[in-house]
Amino acid sequence: MSGQASAAPLLELRQISRQFGGLQALSEVSFQVEQGEIFGLIGPNGAGKTTLFNLLSGVTPASNGTIHWRGQAMQGLSPDRHNRLGIARTFQNLRLFTGLSVLENVLVALHRQPQGGKLDALLNSSRFRRRQSELRERALQLLEELGLADQAHRQASGLAYGDRRRLEIARALATAPALLLLDEPAAGMNPREKEQLCELLAQLRQRHQLTLVVIEHHVPLLMQLCQRLAVLDFGRLIALGTPEQIQRDPRVIEAYLGGSR
Amino acid sequence: MIDNGLLVQMILGALLGLSVYLPMAAGQLSLATPAFYAVGGTLAALLSTQGNAQSAISLWAVLGEMLLAGCLTAGLALLVGLPVLRLRGIYLAIATIALVEIVRVAILNLPFTGGAAGIFGIPQPFQKPFGYVLFSGALLAVCGWLFQRLEASRLGRSMAAIRDDELASRCMGIHTTRVKLTAFLASAVLAGITGVIAAHYLNTWNARQGSFDVAITTLAFVILGGSRSWLGPVIGGLLLTALPELLRPVGDLRLVLFGLVILLGPVFFPQGLITPALLERLGRWKP
Ligand SMILES: Nc1ncnc2c1ncn2[C@@H]1O[C@H](COP(=O)(O)OP(=O)(O)OP(=O)(O)O)[C@@H](O)[C@H]1O
Ligand SMILES: [Mg+2]
Numbered sequence: 001m002s003g004q005a006s007a008a009p010l011l012e013l014r015q016i017s018r019q020f021g022g023l024q025a026l027s028e029v030s031f032q033v034e035q036g037e038i039f040g041l042i043g044p045n046g047a048g049k050t051t052l053f054n055l056l057s058g059v060t061p062a063s064n065g066t067i068h069w070r071g072q073a074m075q076g077l078s079p080d081r082h083n084r085l086g087i088a089r090t091f092q093n094l095r096l097f098t099g100l101s102v103l104e105n106v107l108v109a110l111h112r113q114p115q116g117g118k119l120d121a122l123l124n125s126s127r128f129r130r131r132q133s134e135l136r137e138r139a140l141q142l143l144e145e146l147g148l149a150d151q152a153h154r155q156a157s158g159l160a161y162g163d164r165r166r167l168e169i170a171r172a173l174a175t176a177p178a179l180l181l182l183d184e185p186a187a188g189m190n191p192r193e194k195e196q197l198c199e200l201l202a203q204l205r206q207r208h209q210l211t212l213v214v215i216e217h218h219v220p221l222l223m224q225l226c227q228r229l230a231v232l233d234f235g236r237l238i239a240l241g242t243p244e245q246i247q248r249d250p251r252v253i254e255a256y257l258g259g260s261r
Numbered sequence: 262m263i264d265n266g267l268l269v270q271m272i273l274g275a276l277l278g279l280s281v282y283l284p285m286a287a288g289q290l291s292l293a294t295p296a297f298y299a300v301g302g303t304l305a306a307l308l309s310t311q312g313n314a315q316s317a318i319s320l321w322a323v324l325g326e327m328l329l330a331g332c333l334t335a336g337l338a339l340l341v342g343l344p345v346l347r348l349r350g351i352y353l354a355i356a357t358i359a360l361v362e363i364v365r366v367a368i369l370n371l372p373f374t375g376g377a378a379g380i381f382g383i384p385q386p387f388q389k390p391f392g393y394v395l396f397s398g399a400l401l402a403v404c405g406w407l408f409q410r411l412e413a414s415r416l417g418r419s420m421a422a423i424r425d426d427e428l429a430s431r432c433m434g435i436h437t438t439r440v441k442l443t444a445f446l447a448s449a450v451l452a453g454i455t456g457v458i459a460a461h462y463l464n465t466w467n468a469r470q471g472s473f474d475v476a477i478t479t480l481a482f483v484i485l486g487g488s489r490s491w492l493g494p495v496i497g498g499l500l501l502t503a504l505p506e507l508l509r510p511v512g513d514l515r516l517v518l519f520g521l522v523i524l525l526g527p528v529f530f531p532q533g534l535i536t537p538a539l540l541e542r543l544g545r546w547k548p
Contacts, residue, residue, distance in 0.1 A: 057432055083434030097425040099489075100418075108422040109433045111415050121414045122407070132413075175434050 008071030010035045016065035025051045026235045038212045040222035043232035057089045058082035088177035090168035098157035106139035109174035146170045161188045265390035272397040274502030276455040278482035278494030283448035288424035292476040293357035296364040297449040299471025301330035301456025306380040306466040318384035327454040334453030342445040369468040379467025408491035485526040487533020
């Protein structure tokens, strides 16, 4: 299957392992994510879900195994290279630019858009001002999509918890990714907000031609949202399939309900 | 009272404050400013005292020295910055203090820099201090414009983002090493050309001009003035340079009072004198 880039899956993990000292956070995890799907990642606390995102975004290297992006191995690439390849992420423990305004958080992430010229920036020419106001428009539009437009000028640190999670998504979207990695986007939201987020994610996927990988503890939400899911337990992939398959899988039931731990 | 002589020193202080502020605006605690200041000053002192000694020098020659100093400090900053900017926080601070010490000891011991006494009789481009006020004042005004433009541009936004969260910035695709290196380079160039002006103004130059003390004083400019906008280090540099002179009437007590200001400033103004809230009230500086 080498050579045919178009036939290659968007993302492919081959035998990915990661140790932290003696701790095996991930062991020999393999799966593929296809273009355009919403892919769920579930597992008990400490199963290695965030660690997997850290590998996929270049934040930490894998101990073993390779990750392929559109058929090409991504090895030793920095987080900024990963983003420029089209992989964006949010953070489970929120890493917004808290000193900046909500709008500026998104503007920062629009840095790869044309800015209107260096000399124009220096002279504050009308061309530069026009381009910058276009960028602000673009940022506002993204905030609008996530329901944050009315808070654009607030400082990011002043947002409510659920709004901060949505701002993380807006900021990641601003980098124009093909693959968006969402680490517990609904954490801290009430059931109604969770429901709305679910609809929103489906819309965003349509509008921005996204592929989504979503980590979420609230399993019913993922069952409703995702085409396929992977289940991690103690760093091992214990199940992979459609929501129906996952729901019936005895090993998943064991991991979640077999309360011997 | 503030005479023209003090005014020149105040403006030079503001320029050095801006030099310390640049890496800090990208979240890097670099104390390397005195090293580049010393390189610029020494370069100017050496070049302008070559050949038969004159007491005057043309402004063009000084501008030429500034250009050379800018290139030299930029080259040095590139060389040092790449390895050093891998360090974070206090480790970066210590590495840059080491750089200041290395440059100081080198200038002290090189065969052509006049040893501990230094270089004397550096020629003057202006006959009166007022000439220096205009010249350095114009440079400060140009810097003010450039900093204002910087804070409204992509580079300035990326710097602010790195300062808030470097990892998140990288995950947004920002080439953080490049941004940090750019800030460090600009900081070095600004310190270098300020050194050129200072050497001519002071008429003499020695290794003590770029010592660890200067690193602490210039850091105080930024901390007291505020590190959230370029106006902070400018105000901090102007005030803290003027203060010891204005306190001269109280005699030896002035050093105690100066120390108290540096000590208590951050207690009463934890964000410095110039805060984002203050700028907001003064009108919209940030577009
Ligand atoms: N940088 C690190 N150094 C050492 N151990 C780590 C590191 N990062 C993660 N771990 C360990 O790896 C294991 C997996 O952690 P991870 O954060 O990936 O779990 P998770 O599935 O995201 O859990 P949660 O649902 O609680 O977010 C945990 O035991 C964690 O303590
Ligand atoms: Mg996690």
